[in-house]
Amino acid sequence: MNTHGNTIKRAFSLVKLFWLGDRKWVAWGWLSLVLAMLVGINILNVQISYAERAVLTSLQEKESLEFWHNIIKYALTFVVGIPLVGLFGWVKGKLHMAWRDWLTRHLLAKYYDNDHFHKINSDPRVDNPDQRLQQDVSLVCDKVMTISLALIDSALAFCAFITILWLISPTLVGVAVCYAAFGTFIMLRFGKRLIGLNFEQEKLEADFRRNLMYNREHATSIASYRGADREHKGVSERFRLVLSNWNNVLSWQRNLTLFRVGYDYFIIVVPMVLTAPLFFSGAVDVGAVFQAGTSFGRVLGALSVFVGQFMLIAELAASAQRLASFNEILDRLHDRSCDPEEQCEIERGRDAADGVEVRDLTVLTPDRKRRLMEGISFRIESGDRLFISGPSGVGKSSLLKAVAGLWTQGRGRIDVPAAQDVLFLPQTPYMPLGNLRDQLTYPGRGEPPSDEELIELMRLVNLGEHVDRYGMDEVHPWADTLSLGEQQRIAFLRMLIVAPKLAILDEATSNLDAENEARLYDLVTARGITVVSVAHRPAVLKHHNRVLEIKQGGEWSFAAV
Numbered sequence: 001m002n003t004h005g006n007t008i009k010r011a012f013s014l015v016k017l018f019w020l021g022d023r024k025w026v027a028w029g030w031l032s033l034v035l036a037m038l039v040g041i042n043i044l045n046v047q048i049s050y051a052e053r054a055v056l057t058s059l060q061e062k063e064s065l066e067f068w069h070n071i072i073k074y075a076l077t078f079v080v081g082i083p084l085v086g087l088f089g090w091v092k093g094k095l096h097m098a099w100r101d102w103l104t105r106h107l108l109a110k111y112y113d114n115d116h117f118h119k120i121n122s123d124p125r126v127d128n129p130d131q132r133l134q135q136d137v138s139l140v141c142d143k144v145m146t147i148s149l150a151l152i153d154s155a156l157a158f159c160a161f162i163t164i165l166w167l168i169s170p171t172l173v174g175v176a177v178c179y180a181a182f183g184t185f186i187m188l189r190f191g192k193r194l195i196g197l198n199f200e201q202e203k204l205e206a207d208f209r210r211n212l213m214y215n216r217e218h219a220t221s222i223a224s225y226r227g228a229d230r231e232h233k234g235v236s237e238r239f240r241l242v243l244s245n246w247n248n249v250l251s252w253q254r255n256l257t258l259f260r261v262g263y264d265y266f267i268i269v270v271p272m273v274l275t276a277p278l279f280f281s282g283a284v285d286v287g288a289v290f291q292a293g294t295s296f297g298r299v300l301g302a303l304s305v306f307v308g309q310f311m312l313i314a315e316l317a318a319s320a321q322r323l324a325s326f327n328e329i330l331d332r333l334h335d336r337s338c339d340p341e342e343q344c345e346i347e348r349g350r351d352a353a354d355g356v357e358v359r360d361l362t363v364l365t366p367d368r369k370r371r372l373m374e375g376i377s378f379r380i381e382s383g384d385r386l387f388i389s390g391p392s393g394v395g396k397s398s399l400l401k402a403v404a405g406l407w408t409q410g411r412g413r414i415d416v417p418a419a420q421d422v423l424f425l426p427q428t429p430y431m432p433l434g435n436l437r438d439q440l441t442y443p444g445r446g447e448p449p450s451d452e453e454l455i456e457l458m459r460l461v462n463l464g465e466h467v468d469r470y471g472m473d474e475v476h477p478w479a480d481t482l483s484l485g486e487q488q489r490i491a492f493l494r495m496l497i498v499a500p501k502l503a504i505l506d507e508a509t510s511n512l513d514a515e516n517e518a519r520l521y522d523l524v525t526a527r528g529i530t531v532v533s534v535a536h537r538p539a540v541l542k543h544h545n546r547v548l549e550i551k552q553g554g555e556w557s558f559a560a561v
């Protein structure tokens with residue numbers, strides 16, 4: 001119960017975002033229209049039931065004039081009904097669209113704000129953020145709307161048709177309530193199990209898809225290890241789990257459906273059995289028997305609304321939980337709370353002009369479980385080039401991530417230029433989708449250089465041949481077609497175009513020969529960019545004028561060279 005309560009509370013806080021947000025007037029506008037149409041449809045249904053009754057009675061009594069009069073009235077109700085019923089789905093769809101539009105943009109803004117997408121992707125509590133953003137947002141909006149409208153519709157239908165039923169025979173009302181209570185009780189027992197199974201199904205499907213995506217991303221590495229068999233086995237095992245759970249879902253659905261079909265069939269018979277004696281005794285006409293049948297069905301439909309919506313509620317619960325936790329974690333990234341006694345985030349400032357100052361720095365891993373280094377302090381001035389060396393795994397890349405502001409957990413203070421003046425170059429550069437121009441001008445801050453300037457830069461780093469080969473407009477899977485050294489040279493050009501005050505290079509020239517490497521460092525030095533770099537090859541040291549050596553065990557030393 002507690003977890004159900006929790007799910008409802010979390011789903012509600014998610015729903016509130018849109019309905020009380022900055023576009024609430026659009027939301028309430030569409031909703032008012034949907035509700036007005038719903039009320040209209042219910043009034044129409046009552047009208048239809050009376051028109052139907054009148055037609056049947058005039059037929060039974062062979063009143064031909066009366067019949068034609070009634071059939072025209074019957075047809076006219078349908079004319080009013082066409083736009084009302086026909087447009088209802090469209091108006092509902094527009095509300096769904098407005099909601100999904102707002103919620104997706106709201107979450108995307110938080111996801112891409114302040115590198116949160118980077119932090120959340122290394123958070124084990126959030127699997128498949130892409131699924132949450134694409135599928136769950138749409139599902140939650142759609143299901144909350146569909147279920148709420150079904151509840152409102154049922155309440156309206158219940159009030160209208162219970163009155164009709166009461167007017168024909170109060171016994172029918174009592175039977176309808178008992179019948180609905182019995183059906184609901186049985187179906188909830190089946191349905192409860194289905195909620196858990198559905199939740200599991202979503203998770204297993206997502207794991208299966210994620211494994212395939214992971215293999216696609218790392219296809220070259222897997223092929224080079226001849227690892228296809230192993231991956232095939234792993235993926236097949238995940239698919240086996242999907243099927244096995246799905247089989248359970250199907251079995252429970254089969255039981256639920258069997259019960260439901262029987263339940264629905266008897267809805268037709270029960271009111272006939274109860275009203276036939278009234279008809280035979282002459283208390284009601286044949287139209288009333290028919291009207292009692294449809295009204296009984298509608299009242300039961302309304303009373304069994306929870307059962308009818310059970311599968312939707314189950315799917316909604318799963319999606320709402322996933323989306324709510326995603327949203328909560330994004331919010332927590334915004335205002336991370338921690339023990340006030342303990343500093344939990346590395347303080348950041350801009351006191352070092354265009355250089356870097358690190359004071360008494362402790363760096364923790366993002367999950368805060370491991371301390372990677374402690375008490376590091378150094379300062380470099382604008383235009384200095386710092387070389388960081390140390391054995392593998394000692395925490396060099398982590399220190400660079402902390403300086404770049406990508407890792408924030410720890411203590412101490414780091415002063416660096418403003419975020420837009422800092423550029424981090426990892427060992428494997430990111431090659432965005434697009435043409436050669438897009439590779440060079442990524443991430444596209446400021447005025448882009450002309451093609452002539454870009455070609456000139458390409459020639460500077462021995463990539464002129466590539467311009468001749470691909471031109472500036474051809475789209476390629478660059479990460480797979482360019483060698484790692486070529487990608488590293490492109491990443492350097494990107495840096496020259498962005499012209500940051502501080503460049504952070506994590507083995508950013510590891511795949512280059514000494515001549516190409518020297519050329520890149522010369523270009524950076526000539527532009528006066530402050531550099532902090534990590535490299536394993538000692539030859540790189542000569543391009544730097546400061547060195548920080550980190551030893552195993554956490555000892556460190558800083559010196560000028």
Ligand SMILES: Nc1ncnc2c1ncn2[C@@H]1O[C@H](COP(=O)(O)OP(=O)(O)OP(=O)(O)O)[C@@H](O)[C@H]1O
Pocket residue numbers: 122365366367370372390391392393394395396397398399
């Ligand atoms: N996201 C993470 N979560 C937890 N631990 C991590 C994470 N990333 C790295 N580590 C751990 O932190 C330690 C330091 O890693 P780091 O990548 O900084 O080493 P490095 O000095 O750059 O090594 P190399 O020279 O091999 O690149 C390693 O033991 C690594 O396993």
Ligand SMILES: [Mg+2]
Pocket residue numbers: 396397398506
């Ligand atoms: Mg490293």
